[in-house]
Amino acid sequence: MATIPNIIRVGHGVFYVTDLEASRRFYVDLLGLNVLHESASALYLRGNEDREWTLKLELAPEAGIKHLAYRVAGEGDLEALVALAEAEGLPWRWESEQDRPKLLRLQDPFGTPVAFYAESVKYPWLLQRYDLHRGPGLQRIDHVNVISPWVQDTLRWYTQRLAFRLTEYTEDDEGRIWAAWVHRRGGVHDLALTNGTGPRLHHFAYWMPDSASILRACDILAGAMQTDAIERGPGRHGISNAFFLYLRDPDGHRIELYTSDYLTVDPDFEPIRWHLNDPRRQTLWGARTPKSWFLEGSRLEAFGGGWVELQDSELQGLPQHVI
Amino acid sequence: MATIPNIIRVGHGVFYVTDLEASRRFYVDLLGLNVLHESASALYLRGNEDREWTLKLELAPEAGIKHLAYRVAGEGDLEALVALAEAEGLPWRWESEQDRPKLLRLQDPFGTPVAFYAESVKYPWLLQRYDLHRGPGLQRIDHVNVISPWVQDTLRWYTQRLAFRLTEYTEDDEGRIWAAWVHRRGGVHDLALTNGTGPRLHHFAYWMPDSASILRACDILAGAMQTDAIERGPGRHGISNAFFLYLRDPDGHRIELYTSDYLTVDPDFEPIRWHLNDPRRQTLWGARTPKSWFLEGSRLEAFGGGWVELQDSELQGLPQHVI
Amino acid sequence: MATIPNIIRVGHGVFYVTDLEASRRFYVDLLGLNVLHESASALYLRGNEDREWTLKLELAPEAGIKHLAYRVAGEGDLEALVALAEAEGLPWRWESEQDRPKLLRLQDPFGTPVAFYAESVKYPWLLQRYDLHRGPGLQRIDHVNVISPWVQDTLRWYTQRLAFRLTEYTEDDEGRIWAAWVHRRGGVHDLALTNGTGPRLHHFAYWMPDSASILRACDILAGAMQTDAIERGPGRHGISNAFFLYLRDPDGHRIELYTSDYLTVDPDFEPIRWHLNDPRRQTLWGARTPKSWFLEGSRLEAFGGGWVELQDSELQGLPQHVI
Amino acid sequence: MATIPNIIRVGHGVFYVTDLEASRRFYVDLLGLNVLHESASALYLRGNEDREWTLKLELAPEAGIKHLAYRVAGEGDLEALVALAEAEGLPWRWESEQDRPKLLRLQDPFGTPVAFYAESVKYPWLLQRYDLHRGPGLQRIDHVNVISPWVQDTLRWYTQRLAFRLTEYTEDDEGRIWAAWVHRRGGVHDLALTNGTGPRLHHFAYWMPDSASILRACDILAGAMQTDAIERGPGRHGISNAFFLYLRDPDGHRIELYTSDYLTVDPDFEPIRWHLNDPRRQTLWGARTPKSWFLEGSRLEAFGGGWVELQDSELQGLPQHVI
Numbered sequence A, B, C, D: 001m002a003t004i005p006n007i008i009r010v011g012h013g014v015f016y017v018t019d020l021e022a023s024r025r026f027y028v029d030l031l032g033l034n035v036l037h038e039s040a041s042a043l044y045l046r047g048n049e050d051r052e053w054t055l056k057l058e059l060a061p062e063a064g065i066k067h068l069a070y071r072v073a074g075e076g077d078l079e080a081l082v083a084l085a086e087a088e089g090l091p092w093r094w095e096s097e098q099d100r101p102k103l104l105r106l107q108d109p110f111g112t113p114v115a116f117y118a119e120s121v122k123y124p125w126l127l128q129r130y131d132l133h134r135g136p137g138l139q140r141i142d143h144v145n146v147i148s149p150w151v152q153d154t155l156r157w158y159t160q161r162l163a164f165r166l167t168e169y170t171e172d173d174e175g176r177i178w179a180a181w182v183h184r185r186g187g188v189h190d191l192a193l194t195n196g197t198g199p200r201l202h203h204f205a206y207w208m209p210d211s212a213s214i215l216r217a218c219d220i221l222a223g224a225m226q227t228d229a230i231e232r233g234p235g236r237h238g239i240s241n242a243f244f245l246y247l248r249d250p251d252g253h254r255i256e257l258y259t260s261d262y263l264t265v266d267p268d269f270e271p272i273r274w275h276l277n278d279p280r281r282q283t284l285w286g287a288r289t290p291k292s293w294f295l296e297g298s299r300l301e302a303f304g305g306g307w308v309e310l311q312d313s314e315l316q317g318l319p320q321h322v323i
Helices: A020-030 A075-088 A151-161 A211-223 A291-295 B020-030 B075-088 B151-161 B211-223 B291-295 C020-030 C075-088 C151-162 C211-223 C291-295 D020-030 D075-088 D151-161 D211-223 D291-295
Strands: A007-017 A034-039 A042-046 A055-059 A064-072 A092-097 A100-107 A113-117 A140-148 A165-171 A177-183 A191-195 A200-207 A230-236 A243-248 A254-259 A272-275 B007-017 B034-039 B042-046 B055-059 B064-072 B092-097 B100-107 B113-117 B140-148 B165-171 B177-183 B191-195 B200-207 B230-236 B243-248 B254-259 B272-275 C007-017 C034-039 C042-046 C055-059 C064-072 C092-097 C100-107 C113-117 C140-148 C165-171 C177-183 C191-195 C200-207 C230-236 C243-248 C254-259 C272-275 D007-017 D034-039 D042-046 D055-059 D064-072 D092-097 D100-107 D113-117 D140-148 D165-171 D177-183 D191-195 D200-207 D230-236 D243-248 D254-259 D272-275
Touching: A007 A020, A007 A140, A007 A200, A020 A034, A020 A042, A020 A055, A064 A075, A064 A100, A064 A200, A075 A092, A075 A100, A075 A113, A140 A151, A140 A254, A151 A165, A151 A177, A151 A191, A211 A230, A211 A243, A211 A254, A211 B211, A211 B230, A230 A291, A230 B211, B007 B020, B007 B140, B007 B200, B020 B034, B020 B042, B020 B055, B064 B075, B064 B100, B064 B200, B075 B092, B075 B100, B075 B113, B140 B151, B140 B254, B151 B165, B151 B177, B151 B191, B211 B230, B211 B243, B211 B254, B230 B291, C007 C020, C007 C140, C007 C200, C020 C034, C020 C042, C020 C055, C064 C075, C064 C100, C064 C200, C075 C092, C075 C100, C075 C113, C140 C151, C140 C254, C151 C165, C151 C177, C151 C191, C211 C230, C211 C243, C211 C254, C211 D211, C211 D230, C230 C291, C230 D211, D007 D020, D007 D140, D007 D200, D020 D034, D020 D042, D020 D055, D064 D075, D064 D100, D064 D200, D075 D092, D075 D100, D075 D113, D140 D151, D140 D254, D151 D165, D151 D177, D151 D191, D211 D230, D211 D243, D211 D254, D230 D291
Parallel strands: A007 A055, A064 A113, A140 A191, A165 A272, A200 A254, B007 B055, B064 B113, B140 B191, B165 B272, B200 B254, C007 C055, C064 C113, C140 C191, C165 C272, C200 C254, D007 D055, D064 D113, D140 D191, D165 D272, D200 D254
Antiparallel strands: A007 A064, A034 A042, A042 A055, A092 A100, A100 A113, A140 A200, A165 A177, A177 A191, A230 A243, A243 A254, B007 B064, B034 B042, B042 B055, B092 B100, B100 B113, B140 B200, B165 B177, B177 B191, B230 B243, B243 B254, C007 C064, C034 C042, C042 C055, C092 C100, C100 C113, C140 C200, C165 C177, C177 C191, C230 C243, C243 C254, D007 D064, D034 D042, D042 D055, D092 D100, D100 D113, D140 D200, D165 D177, D177 D191, D230 D243, D243 D254
């Protein structure tokens, strides 16, 4: 039996954006992410706690997602991933990014472009340089969420092959899973899978210090006359119990500000089941979710170039609690 | 010229409720208002800062509002109000309530049942008895909001006859006022007037210590499976800049939890104008307002008994930013 | 009998500072006050809600306080103040400051330099320009606190001559008043008087939006390695029930960040008495107060130039709850 | 080479208390911990997120600590611990507690009574039953802190034998370690070791949802006239960056309320070094620490009964930043 690679946590995202200055205004000037490196065609950003860049914005003719990356424990885990890719016939190759010279990029069986790295250049954090924090104070990368027409299969693959652990899931009356939250690092999730036309990126999330900082994000966007960037929230999720806010960047990429979930380190942790139509699932307070939140997402780059082909889900229809 | 009565602040509301135990569960058990007095047919409630009861719930066959009351500076101000009523032909009489033996009830020219008192029995406050606070911690009465088909006329009467002062207003392109906020005590409002079929009570508001306590109200209602009580928010108003949440009690009476507006004591304070269709007016963050919030309200008791007859407004249509 | 002038609220302070760049770093870069005007020798600052400047920093060879100013309702109130000064033999003269062409400066009977103005140029506020807020977000001027060896006499003069109203006071077993809080605008105080060698300025206070913003002030100062600027707190006062933090500026002038006191508009509001040695008086949570907080203050400019002569108080000794 | 047991996280503490009703008043009525089980001689308490009891208060003639317990991954890890105890000659035995039928109690080489369990009866959590939360809302067990005269040796043993990982430490100019923070579950610590006469328990900590809830704990204790229970804080630690408050229970056991530290899951996480006399180490804001916090702690029960004998540390003297 193959060695299971030891994935530590979600590590970064690389977003294609079409107007780097508009993106800088949104992510840096308004949200306060810190620029660790920049060039004419890219910005490398991080939260106040991040010791490495966690979001790269790369200028491109069309918006989309280049890949989503995970940090693994060591070199051996990269080799285990290569072995897995070979065994399953998944396309893979070595790439590199700034500060991460050895990046294993592969395509998961569902078409999602993922990457893995064991080493990254670390920089002094800014967590205690509160005098340098700007905007609402995004703290650290938290998770990614992928829209998939095959949530159940994807869930099985990530839990069996990569040892992700399930914390919460949404099920309908027929026992079909519409969404799942899985983690590696002891929180609610590094990765969420939600049903829909895909695969696409649903959102990319940063941890916030507290709910007050999330309210401040709303105020700042309103002050800058950017209320259109606020798609959903603020509110408390039923799932994860986290306090949240969803934003859309200038290219439509969805960003979640997220805080205060719970610990999941116990080996006998029992996953929490939610019924698809429980109004408290999406927002514990019962607020309805806008349709755009269910229907829109970011395209993913295909391994060989171009965009991953989209497929509709067999699970059709929206939950009832939608605006 | 007649003496203008010196009104200090909004003082209390008397609500007719149809199930006192259901109301107690909502106001006392969940929202944490304090019971100052109670009988088989009434509850007298107050916030943690209130030194007197500020909300009376009175058991009745049908839900509605008995009256809204204001505190005046002294006996002479009650006499000035009687003189005003006589001069304008407004029906008036002396009534009494628990702790307020001399309550001048009159009907304003628009049908709203209002009452005035100069003296009230005071009780030690609970503000610093944090060990006794329950629920989210409602602090003190803040304001009332009346739906009216004659906002402009009502505004004129309250500012000219009772010396209320205008702080903010909503206007359409034709210069017609759809809503107005007026005060006596140096905050944004003791009384708000909003356009619609009326006169009816739109809502009754308590001041909260901070936005965190308003979020806690949502969590508590969700914990108790009472998410249906949450009608709108939480969010920040454009108008008043306050952080808010709107709830509906078991009889449908609307309660606002409200905090953090601004000072308006300067005599040359210039009222703030908002355009009817400015999306940041209702919620600074641009969130849409549910239709029920615009359309529903509580009936008012007529001076001679029964309910005040409702009249539609000539200003028809809802603002654009509605769900 | 003389007309009592109608004072609206505390209006501004003018501080002499010895290093304008050091002051700018503290007030503007770290605390986030907004520069409304500046010259080579002065900065005119305001909070996010202030529609006019509320703190002027004036470069001078020695640190001290030029004057503390109050806004009055109108021209007639300035005349009433002149009449009062004449009647009591208090020195007075007309001065002017930026935006306030007509400033009545007088010396109160205890030596404190006070000024009054009825008109001031107003500017658009920044309250809802959250995108422009910096630092912890100081909101508006709140109050001033004067150290006096004659608290009881000063209290009598301000309440009798200027109609300030008492809200709280500290008394010892012999019924001697050691401190008093008086207001004009319906909050806990525009002016506080505390016992000690004086007259001197004890502190100058800004209102904050909430306690979270006060914690952020601590974090920002710590991030900038300016922890020495934090003298006392954060904590909740027993007196006023406000959440507070005391800072010292580069010249030692003491600034309070203050939020969440209570309403005092009722004409029959009964002042709250605290015993001198009640440990919850200074900080409701019982924390001890550093000696510097009791002993140090800023010198006041004398009417004729130079500094007001200091006098020790007959009330000697510190409260017990001191570090 | 011996198998290293897989410790998941700190699991519980058992405290001897001398007045169960006084303890209940403190932990249940004021702090709002939930009673999961109770008998005439014991209370089993948990936070709102805990799915099992995390603090047992056991009535005893004298106050002290029976043991501190850790959750391990499985039965095999208990066996590995027995093997370790046998190999090192550490006294051990099987015990049981309510819900934890198989508890391995052993004495670590430094005299500390520790216990380990792999299974525990789980109960539905109360995290989303916000309507049932009381007091400030203690959320879950976070860590324990042991005072030791042999911090460096103890640190070596826990990291080498039990694979705890170092996150932060305090060092003097001679390179001697005065304190260390070690974890198993990806936060800053499950266990802290601080220099002093010991071994004793320094404190036992619960995670709080946010800093606002920690401020509320202060308010509640003040409201109940229990300010003597507040020993230190609130404030932000330099070490851990957490927001904190230290309390003393009726027997003097020290409880920390703690929130918002950071993630430490990266395998190449580099421990953070603090100089002993850095004033921002204890409290980022520079506040001084009371002597009692350095000098006082709870006695530990010896394996054979009675109390573990205390030994002074060779590292004498307090840090400079002490009241």
